[in-house]
Amino acid sequence: MNTLEGKSAVIAAGAKNLGGLISTTLAHRGVNVAVHYNSDSTEADADQTVAAAQAAGVKAFKFQADLTRPASIAELFDAAESAFGGVDIAINTVGKVLRKPIVETSEDEYDSMFDINAKSAYFFIKQAGRRLNDDGSVVTILTALLAAFTDGYSTYAGGKSPVEHFARAAAKEFAGRGISVNNIAPGPMDTPFFYGQETPERVSFHKSQAMGNRLTRIEDIAPIVEFLVDGGHWITGQTIFANGGYTTR
Numbered sequence: 001m002n003t004l005e006g007k008s009a010v011i012a013a014g015a016k017n018l019g020g021l022i023s024t025t026l027a028h029r030g031v032n033v034a035v036h037y038n039s040d041s042t043e044a045d046a047d048q049t050v051a052a053a054q055a056a057g058v059k060a061f062k063f064q065a066d067l068t069r070p071a072s073i074a075e076l077f078d079a080a081e082s083a084f085g086g087v088d089i090a091i092n093t094v095g096k097v098l099r100k101p102i103v104e105t106s107e108d109e110y111d112s113m114f115d116i117n118a119k120s121a122y123f124f125i126k127q128a129g130r131r132l133n134d135d136g137s138v139v140t141i142l143t144a145l146l147a148a149f150t151d152g153y154s155t156y157a158g159g160k161s162p163v164e165h166f167a168r169a170a171a172k173e174f175a176g177r178g179i180s181v182n183n184i185a186p187g188p189m190d191t192p193f194f195y196g197q198e199t200p201e202r203v204s205f206h207k208s209q210a211m212g213n214r215l216t217r218i219e220d221i222a223p224i225v226e227f228l229v230d231g232g233h234w235i236t237g238q239t240i241f242a243n244g245g246y247t248t249r
Contacts, residue, residue: 005030117159171237187243210244
């Protein structure tokens with residue numbers, strides 16, 4: 001029995017990389033998908049992902065927005081409700097990486113990192129709590145650096161860390177309606193999102209810290225998202241470190 005058949009999802013940053021795979025994975029389970037993307041350069045990826053979802057036999061559409069604006073998040077959920085009649089699943093894969101020493105980080109960089117990694121996540125969870133059907137699911141993608149003791153990532157890990165507290169509070173606040181709220185903390189992922197911040201030597205080091213001497217792949221994470229919104233729905237308020245042993249706590 002396919003328990004996800006006929007449900008609908010909003011997937012923030014759902015056009016490519018991990019978000020794209022989550023979009024198409026859920027589509028193949030019969031879930032209608034609203035594929036959010038941010039920049040014009042990602043529109044072609046959004047079109048491709050929407051086409052793949054529609055080919056799987058579900059409803060799908062793209063939606064461009066800057067999710068650091070809470071009004072844009074509300075508009076995204078408005079569009080999904082209009083297209084699908086309701087929303088059951090909210091997945092947020094939005095994130096920005098910056099590797100930079102604290103003493104070199106500008107106020108503008110700090111504000112941008114916290115707007116993208118924390119503020120957008122907070123207001124995404126807020127809209128999910130208002131909009132999701134009973135027994136819905138919310139999942140946010142964080143980072144394994146939350147359990148690391150390292151340099152350079154103060155605004156990235158720092159910007160993601162508040163989301164753990166957001167999720168715990170939301171899990172309690174939404175529990176009466178059966179809505180689960182969880183985070184997944186992948187290790188460094190084998191996507192362009194990661195490589196621009198690291199030297200080849202550090203990439204080799206990161207690989208050496210995980211099982212199989214490799215980085216986390218998007219194919220490692222999408223099935224966990226699928227599980228949390230389906231058979232793993234009883235899990236709530238948790239951050240799952242899915243990183244091949246890269247970090248733990």
